[in-house]
Amino acid sequence: MPALNAEILGITALSLRIAVTATVAACAIGVPIGFWLGGTRFQGRRGALLVLNTALAFPTVVIGLLLYLLLSRHGPLGGLGLLFTWRAIVVAEVILAAPIAAALTAAAVQSVDPRVRRTALTLGAGPLAAAWAVAREARFALAAGVVVAFGRVLSEVGAAMIVGGNIRGETRTLTTAVALATSQGQFSLAVGLGLVLLALALTVNVLIQLLQGRDDA
Amino acid sequence: MLEARGLRHVYERRMVLALEHLSLQAGTRLALVGPNGSGKSTLLRLLAFLEAPAAGEMTLAGRPVRTGRERRAARQRVTLVEQRPYLFRGTVLANVAYPLRLRGTPGAAAAAAARGALDRLHLGVLAGRAARALSDGEIQRVAVARALAATPDVLLLDEAASAADRASQHALFAAVAEEQARRPLAVCFASHLLEEAYRWSNDLLALHQGVSVPVTPENLFRVELPAGGGMQPVAVGGVTLDVVCDRGGPATLAIPPEEIVLSREPLHSSARNCLPGRVVRIAEQGAAVRVTLDAGVELVALVTRRSVEEMGIALGATLFASFKTVAIRVF
Numbered sequence: 062m063p064a065l066n067a068e069i070l071g072i073t074a075l076s077l078r079i080a081v082t083a084t085v086a087a088c089a090i091g092v093p094i095g096f097w098l099g100g101t102r103f104q105g106r107r108g109a110l111l112v113l114n115t116a117l118a119f120p121t122v123v124i125g126l127l128l129y130l131l132l133s134r135h136g137p138l139g140g141l142g143l144l145f146t147w148r149a150i151v152v153a154e155v156i157l158a159a160p161i162a163a164a165l166t167a168a169a170v171q172s173v174d175p176r177v178r179r180t181a182l183t184l185g186a187g188p189l190a191a192a193w194a195v196a197r198e199a200r201f202a203l204a205a206g207v208v209v210a211f212g213r214v215l216s217e218v219g220a221a222m223i224v225g226g227n228i229r230g231e232t233r234t235l236t237t238a239v240a241l242a243t244s245q246g247q248f249s250l251a252v253g254l255g256l257v258l259l260a261l262a263l264t265v266n267v268l269i270q271l272l273q274g275r276d277d278a
Numbered sequence: 279m280l281e282a283r284g285l286r287h288v289y290e291r292r293m294v295l296a297l298e299h300l301s302l303q304a305g306t307r308l309a310l311v312g313p314n315g316s317g318k319s320t321l322l323r324l325l326a327f328l329e330a331p332a333a334g335e336m337t338l339a340g341r342p343v344r345t346g347r348e349r350r351a352a353r354q355r356v357t358l359v360e361q362r363p364y365l366f367r368g369t370v371l372a373n374v375a376y377p378l379r380l381r382g383t384p385g386a387a388a389a390a391a392a393r394g395a396l397d398r399l400h401l402g403v404l405a406g407r408a409a410r411a412l413s414d415g416e417i418q419r420v421a422v423a424r425a426l427a428a429t430p431d432v433l434l435l436d437e438a439a440s441a442a443d444r445a446s447q448h449a450l451f452a453a454v455a456e457e458q459a460r461r462p463l464a465v466c467f468a469s470h471l472l473e474e475a476y477r478w479s480n481d482l483l484a485l486h487q488g489v490s491v492p493v494t495p496e497n498l499f500r501v502e503l504p505a506g507g508g509m510q511p512v513a514v515g516g517v518t519l520d521v522v523c524d525r526g527g528p529a530t531l532a533i534p535p536e537e538i539v540l541s542r543e544p545l546h547s548s549a550r551n552c553l554p555g556r557v558v559r560i561a562e563q564g565a566a567v568r569v570t571l572d573a574g575v576e577l578v579a580l581v582t583r584r585s586v587e588e589m590g591i592a593l594g595a596t597l598f599a600s601f602k603t604v605a606i607r608v609f
Contacts, residue, residue: 176364183326184377184428185354198367 069250073257075147076215076235083151084211087158091210092203094159095166096192100178110167116160121153125223128153132224145226150234153220158210165206169199205272212265216258235261279303279464280325280356280432285334287320287488295320295488297334302432304462307455309469309479313498317488318468319361322434325466326358339431354381358434361468363421365409370396370420373409377428395427396420398453414441422450426457433457435467439474451478486530491609496568496578497533509550509603516574520550520603529608537605538579540569541598542589549600553577557595560586567591571599 098109130136132144132152143149173195181194196203218236225232227241235258242251280302287295295317302308302325310318323329324336327349336343343352357377365373371392378388396402399419404412412420418441425433433454439447455478457463469475475482484491486498499514505526512521514531521531539545544552555573562568567586571577577599581591591597 174364176360176362177366179328179360180364180366182353183328183356183358184424185357185380187350190380194366 069253069257071230072233072235072238072254075233077261079147079150079154079221079234080211080215083154083158083214084207086151086155087210087214088162088207090155091159091162091164092166092206095163095168095206096170096196098163099167099170100192100195110164113160113164113167117164119157119160120219121157121217122219122223124153124156125220128156128220128224144224145228145232147225147232149224150221150232153224154214154217157217157220158214161210161213162206165209166203169202169206170195172202173199201272205269208265208268208272212262212269215261215265279306279339279462281337282325282331283335285321285324285336286332287317287324287329288332289320293488295324295331297321297488297490300325300483302464302466304431304464305458306464306466306481307458307479308464308466308481308483309475310466310483310485311469311475312485312491313470315487316485318485319436320488321485322358322436322466322468325432326356326434327352328358355430356432356434357425357428357430359418359421359425359436359438361437361440362414363417363438365412365417365420365424368409369405370401370407370409370412371405373420374424374427377424381428392423392427395423398426398456399423400449415443415446418442419446419450422453426453429461431462432464432466435465437468437470439469440471447474454478491530491532496535497538497576499531499575501529501531503527503529503608514575517553519606521606521608522603523608532607532609533577533601533605534607535568535578535580537601538577539600540571540579540581540585540589540591541600544598545600547600548602550603551606552598552600554596554598557591557593557597560591560593569597571597573599 098106098113128149129144131138132141132149133139143152177195177198178191181191186194216236218240221234222237222240225234225237227233227237233241235254239251239254239258242248242254282297282300285295285297285300286293310321312318324331327343330349338352338355343349366376371389374392374395375388378391379385383391393402393405396405399422401416401419401423404416404420409420418438422435422438439450442450454465458465467478491498501512501514503512503521503523503526504510507524509520509522511518512531519531523529539549544554553573555571555577557569558572558576559570560567563580565583566580567583569579569581569586569591571579579599
């Protein structure tokens with residue numbers, strides 16, 4: 062039993078490491094794009110938002126497959142030696158979560174009163190300071206976007222399975238471990254892992270609710 | 279300080295502003311008057327360098343402002359308080375300190391200066407309050423304090439006192455006037471309240487449908503002129519006026535308030551227009567008095583205080599407003 066607990070702990074730690082790294086990277090890419098799409102008027106903006114919203118519904122196994130082809134030994138990025146490492150999972154999750162971060166940021170920025178930017182500008186703010194003023198007004202909606210991206214990364218299984226390979230102690234995450242344990246009939250392990258995943262998902266959703274509650278206030 | 283020439287602005291392919299010349303100098307307190315949709319807010323947004331005009335030349339302190347970068351620099355010295363100003367989340371004090379923090383003033387010094395700005399508008403008690411918890415009138419005054427804290431060279435106010443009660447309105451404009459007495463500052467404020475405009479301005483620009491009109495916006499009427507030249511009866515609201523015009527179609531009639539003669543009995547004179555009406559408003563304007571008659575349409579007449587006293591003009595009294603056909607301007 063202690064060995065089982067140690068394994069669950071190790072898998073949980075790896076899952077969190079992947080989820081946190083991928084969320085940070087996805088937000089670093091997605092949030093500025095969301096700001097740009099939500100806050101500026103340019104030709105083709107509606108088209109860009111459409112592409113972004115389509116990216117939200119992109120099947121994760123397809124992303125896993127494309128990334129697999131890119132990263133496999135004979136693929137164009139095979140030389141990086143990323144396939145079947147936790148970093149490959151991070152890359153896949155970033156591709157999945159960056160559109161979420163961007164779309165939710167764009168929505169958050171669009172929902173901010175247009176007077177915020179004008180007010181900051183007329184009081185002497187430059188474009189960056191004005192964007193910061195907008196971000197401050199939308200901070201709870203933006204934080205909720207980050208949490209949603211984190212939840213998505215944490216619960217993703219298809220791409221993680223394909224590019225990570227579900228290698229014990231290396232790339233086995235909570236979701237891929239549940240899938241494997243179930244297929245092997247190790248139901249106690251599967252249920253244990255599932256409970257951890259549920260607890261994390263619950264925490265994430267409580268956070269979202271708290272943030273949305275603050276935003277309404 | 280701030281000058282604009284040949285200013286044109288287009289919104290959804292419609293010309294919404296066409297102004298030949300506007301100059302705001304230190305000490306100027308220009309009132310923009312005109313009905314809703316006359317272009318006041320558009321003009322203020324252009325003067326605040328928040329938008330680029332479709333055409334025209336704008337200069338600040340003698341230097342042309344054309345590019346986005348130049349507008350950005352100009353916004354450091356020109357600030358606008360919108361009709362429904364926005365206060366950021368946080369306290370009133372943090373809001374008023376915001377422009378100072380933007381300019382690199384350290385926290386404590388910015389807070390002290392912000393308190394000073396609030397005190398000048400008698401708003402010191404609000405400093406610690408959450409900005410979201412204020413009434414509309416308070417929000418407007420805090421926004422003016424915040425604009426003053428930015429120490430602009432040009433202060434633009436768009437109906438800044440529209441939600442304020444009389445005392446607050448007085449405090450607001452008095453604070454602006456005091457600031458002007460203390461340092462070089464040009465002020466331009468839009469108002470649809472003429473009494474407010476006359477009382478606090480030292481210059482007046484009347485706008486009507488985006489263009490400067492040579493008269494005050496009182497007694498301005500949109501009409502449909504009948505085709506044909508010469509003198510014509512023209513329907514204005516519920517009354518008919520004799521108007522001299524050389525064209526037909528839509529036009530604006532203006533009757534200068536100083537051209538209207540008030541009398542207790544109908545005048546038998548060369549003035550072809552003589553309308554009975556009830557006195558609905560009486561307001562002082564310097565040594566003169568503006569008397570508003572409801573004659574089917576509202577007509578404002580400018581008369582001397584002596585005339586008001588001698589004729590015993592009071593609210594509700596019925597008077598006759600007479601004016602010559604040639605006094606009516608058509609444009």
